[in-house]
């Protein structure tokens with residue numbers, strides 16, 4: 273038997289009972305560097321007393337296997353494997369309420385750090401990010417193409433089964449009811465309010481310049497293609513409208 277086969281030195285120091293494939297050190301470092309390189313990182317992590325006040329006041333920690341103290345400790349001690357591991361599930365439990373940030377004696381923002389980890393998970397196309405965002409593709413389509421997150425025509429008994437009997441309250445002739453609102457911009461049910469072409473086109477530039485579209489392409493290529501078509505169409509409409517003004 274060769275020395276290599278009998279060596280007791282582990283090549284990968286990870287969870288010995290996990291079936292998950294090992295992630296090489298280079299990749300772990302790249303992920304951490306992406307989190308750390310964000311301008312917000314130094315504002316949101318100033319040290320950690322390990323006091324647990326954040327976890328004691330965190331609503332998500334009451335219901336899930338999640339602790340903001342643990343997240344902060346992983347980042348503060350630069351535990352690369354632990355950070356990667358937390359990005360597979362735990363970070364998606366945070367409700368982004370920022371109670372932790374209001375209470376931390378060190379002025380940390382565990383919720384803000386979770387947000388950086390989520391953005392990095394999306395950037396790296398992690399399966400956890402795809403799985404979490406998949407049910408929201410309808411909302412993302414509406415939000416990115418119109419700037420409105422939810423529109424009256426999306427609130428249907430089928431779409432909101434989790435509302436239980438309360439959904440009956442919105443099962444109403446919305447087209448008619450919206451017409452009764454004094455403000456004309458609210459006379460539509462396709463968006464929460466009418467979005468004019470110029471605003472839409474400006475919004476698309478913001479999505480492009482801030483990297484939102486790149487993130488979307490990493491997470492959901494089909495949705496990205498659909499949104500690109502909508503953007504092209506709206507931009508053509510805007511140019512036609514501008515020509516008409518001339």
Ligand code: SF4
Nearest residue numbers: 320321323324326376
């Ligand atoms: S409250 Fe602040 S100092 Fe205390 S464990 Fe949480 S992050 Fe660390």
Ligand code: SF4
Nearest residue numbers: 330367369370372383
């Ligand atoms: S922002 Fe997240 S981590 Fe902070 S208290 Fe709210 S749920 Fe907990």
